[in-house]
Amino acid sequence: MRPSGRETHQMRDVSIETGVTRHAEGSCMIRMGDTHVLCTATVDERVPSFLKNSGLGWVTAEYGMLPRATHTRMRREAKNGQSGRTQEIQRLIGRSLRAGVDRVALGERQIQIDCDVIQADGGTRCASITGGWVALKLAVNKLMKAGLITADPLVDPVAAISCGIYAGQEVLDLDYPEDSEAGVDGNFIMTAGKLVEVQMSAEGATFTRGQMDKLLDLAEAGITDLHRIQMEAVA
Amino acid sequence: MRPSGRETHQMRDVSIETGVTRHAEGSCMIRMGDTHVLCTATVDERVPSFLKNSGLGWVTAEYGMLPRATHTRMRREAKNGQSGRTQEIQRLIGRSLRAGVDRVALGERQIQIDCDVIQADGGTRCASITGGWVALKLAVNKLMKAGLITADPLVDPVAAISCGIYAGQEVLDLDYPEDSEAGVDGNFIMTAGKLVEVQMSAEGATFTRGQMDKLLDLAEAGITDLHRIQMEAVA
């Protein structure tokens, strides 16, 4: 029924390859099926001005897509400025990752996460969060190894997965053909059994609380898998 | 317990005054406590290019805030460009309103909703959706009266309300003092007993499915009230 032949509760194959770029303090390439996102973490000892002398750290994120990551080429944002969609996504990534950070333990420094979509097939914001956390964790590990941080500010992993109602059926982890047809879709971000962010959205269709519950069940199971994959990647 | 002395399930006083501006095809001023938003609807017989010759209509929205709508003055967006937050809000308003539109019945025309915050005290995006629907409905009524539309493309109202966890308690309709302290908050958009959009977000805190259910209960009750107020306004 699903274009890919997957079961409704079946996530695409996920892999997280770490250390993929030479310069960043933390990096990984996350692949969820044909969606590939390069995530890097940059440690900056300066914080934004609103945090100066607060003793608190900050995590922020930027998101981009190569122009031909998609089926048809998109205009390059460097020429046209970031779209509203891009800004919305990078705000979401930053907010989600911060929800899993003990900002006192991080200390007064900033970690900048860059998520760049190399190839897109749906679910790029979720892959960015899941991979972004891995890059963040690797950078934090480096700071801890160097003795700059003593207590780990990242206790539990943060991961994200999309769900939606496709052809009347609740399904996990929509790929592009599903995403472009789904009447309802959403993104669920969780850490250690708790919710961090829920975004469900209908265009043209609406949904019941019963449907929402089923999507949450799917998401919880999927995120449990993702947390395991994240922990293996950073081990 | 709440700074305003309201009960946890108690919404602020809401009023919707229609016909507040002379030129727009539909208009209202919605007041939710000290949050005041002017909403106008403009009918445009041209549609965006991706809809040319499709027979389908479109509803879109823009959002703004007067610089001194807030406690301290914000920089004027006309001088600095729209922030990511503004773009995210106006995308949400447009998407939410479209979910309640039969775009075939609307016919190949666009209705542009402008939501301008005159005074802000929390919940401006929700007030914009609730008031925006009223302006939209008034413009549609005008089109129907003129015989340009025969079947009403807006069967049920779309309204929105915020909820959040303030001081450990689930509360309805956060004002600014609550909003700036809440560890979790969310916006719920509904039409006729169905969900249109759910956005829940944690910064620093996380939440359980149980808490989310309680917030949904609060929201459902609040939106039932808002739908009634909307229907009275457009009667």
Added chain:
Amino acid sequence: MRPSGRETHQMRDVSIETGVTRHAEGSCMIRMGDTHVLCTATVDERVPSFLKNSGLGWVTAEYGMLPRATHTRMRREAKNGQSGRTQEIQRLIGRSLRAGVDRVALGERQIQIDCDVIQADGGTRCASITGGWVALKLAVNKLMKAGLITADPLVDPVAAISCGIYAGQEVLDLDYPEDSEAGVDGNFIMTAGKLVEVQMSAEGATFTRGQMDKLLDLAEAGITDLHRIQMEAVA
């Protein structure tokens, strides 16, 4: 003869409602017929860098129009940047208000006036100046009450009115139908019997010194009325 049926020397009904917004240090809604402008004053204890340590104060202004303040919707300036016309108007408002300010008495602080047109029917820049002065005065009164200023830096009111030659006749206070037809129009800004700014402009027609004198006569009488209304508003 005039589309509104007014006499040539007759101003539209003017009202100034103060205290219309909760957060600003001074605010009013000025209504000149169907032209409605919301004016707010924001006190900022910092001055622009060219005035640092000068002991002198500053008054500046910004001007905007809601997209559907006009007969047909205008593009939102937050999306497209301020037009040349907008910049010209806000420079005029700031310059005019400053002409009535004793900048030593004001002390090294800035008052920012925001004039936002809620509904437009001609004469928005004049209404902005007249209402802007009221907002400014209210903010100054607050500073004086708080003992931050001892001598009133605003001795006489500054007000503005448009005049023009419509259908061959000198008329006071043009509304939009007149403004769009007038071959010559101008704005006159005065304080206590003295001129602050004169802007007369012809497109397609020219004018004699005799005509200009008649327009000045009309303006002087109109501004006398406006000054009285301003003083009543701030009393």
Added chain:
Amino acid sequence: MRPSGRETHQMRDVSIETGVTRHAEGSCMIRMGDTHVLCTATVDERVPSFLKNSGLGWVTAEYGMLPRATHTRMRREAKNGQSGRTQEIQRLIGRSLRAGVDRVALGERQIQIDCDVIQADGGTRCASITGGWVALKLAVNKLMKAGLITADPLVDPVAAISCGIYAGQEVLDLDYPEDSEAGVDGNFIMTAGKLVEVQMSAEGATFTRGQMDKLLDLAEAGITDLHRIQMEAVA
């Protein structure tokens, strides 16, 4: 008394050199003392879209200043965008020149005037208008010679001069040292004994109708001289 030693009614030496650039349909370098402006006219057979099929012509203007035209270097507008002041000036130049144009006689074409200040010493907008008219006239002459226009759309010249109150005295044609000190200054634009535009502006000072009359007397005499110099230049 004047820094330059000029009499109060004495204009600086004015020269207009035509044909200074090879490509433009009309061009001149106007020199008013140390203020030098290069004015070119470009004929474009297309009109702005609001004039398509109207049979009416259009004249528009753009204004710029070389970065080191001034005492201290200004930032290049190509890097930073046009300032509000620049936009205000170029709108004034276009509006003033159009007041002297019979747009039916011009026919459905546009003439673009570019005024670029090579060296600045006060009065650049006035020199731009006076020189801009010469460039415009030369371009029109070329069109007439080519038989593209039959009746001259420019019957009388348009010229501009500044006046102001410097050290308590009404003076004609302010140079930069006067301009930067004057409490009141203004620009007067005239054609054949009639006024086209009057702009008088006070910052810190105000002025009486009596003072304004004296400034107009000065301006009328100055513009009579400028008209003669313009006619000699285009002869």
Added chain:
Amino acid sequence: MRPSGRETHQMRDVSIETGVTRHAEGSCMIRMGDTHVLCTATVDERVPSFLKNSGLGWVTAEYGMLPRATHTRMRREAKNGQSGRTQEIQRLIGRSLRAGVDRVALGERQIQIDCDVIQADGGTRCASITGGWVALKLAVNKLMKAGLITADPLVDPVAAISCGIYAGQEVLDLDYPEDSEAGVDGNFIMTAGKLVEVQMSAEGATFTRGQMDKLLDLAEAGITDLHRIQMEAVA
């Protein structure tokens, strides 16, 4: 002597992996040592407006760098606009590739090359040209296979290599540590024994024609190797 221990005439290890992205009509990842550039080719059946109905094709290029491709993070161009350096590089890539294209044989269509630097260690513009040609060739092959083009518009490969004077010595293929120290460096672009573009540039040092000849010798040998690697990649 060279930081990498390479001989003066020794290029870094070069590999070109094709078909690295799913959507593009042609793609490769070129690796020159630690410089990695992802090159994609997009076929667009529309040409820029200046070529409409000319029968001629066009090849153009855009260049970007991921923010953390470099030792320290660079600001994201999507947020700040393309720098002058970026624009200069993408103009060079497009111009160089076009020099090897028979635009009649290509037919009236455009091929857009995107070169995105995933990791940078000097020589990114040269790698972009060399890899860009491979992506272009793969897209052309696809068009030929589909019968849309009959004669191959790309007869000989275009490749590029940098040379410079480092520590007084002419060296081939500068990496970042050399590039940042070299007093003279240049880029040489060649096709089939002929030069396409030569860019040599001194900052702080100058160079003789004798030195330039030696650099050209190095470049010719290097490009011969690159052409072989390109031909293997597209075979």
Added chain:
Amino acid sequence: MRPSGRETHQMRDVSIETGVTRHAEGSCMIRMGDTHVLCTATVDERVPSFLKNSGLGWVTAEYGMLPRATHTRMRREAKNGQSGRTQEIQRLIGRSLRAGVDRVALGERQIQIDCDVIQADGGTRCASITGGWVALKLAVNKLMKAGLITADPLVDPVAAISCGIYAGQEVLDLDYPEDSEAGVDGNFIMTAGKLVEVQMSAEGATFTRGQMDKLLDLAEAGITDLHRIQMEAVA
């Protein structure tokens, strides 16, 4: 054979008029045939932030063209931002001039060169470099006269000339009709017998090392002449 009737090795008539603007520390108008560029030098005692407390000076350049410097009017960059071409040219001018500067001798100050094309007929970037050096030298002379610099930081002049292959023939100093037809053209920048920058570029054609040598021969002879004219101008 050449449209102008010049010999292949013949440069256009060159003149350099100094002291052409009143305010700049150094200025000249360089005329190479019908290409006229106004060059000014501005001394700024502040350096860019990356040079603070380094003891080193800086020379930088900006380039512009009046809109009607060209055969058909170009859009004004102040309205549209600097094109990639403009940025590339001004980077080249700055880099070339710096190659002839002893930055220790200059001391920690910046000299800003502005090159504004008043009339264009090919070769504007070369004229800008040659004239820019003259403006720079005049400003340096002023600093030396004032005792602010003791050793001359500009020992030898920097000049530039274009060459190209026009109608199969190597020619010196292309004018616009040649430039727009040439298959290969280049810019050569030299100081005292040494090369500073070589830029050769083919669009549609390619070239051999033999042809490049001939172009270098032409350029060397031309630049010898330019150096003589520069030294006469600054004498």
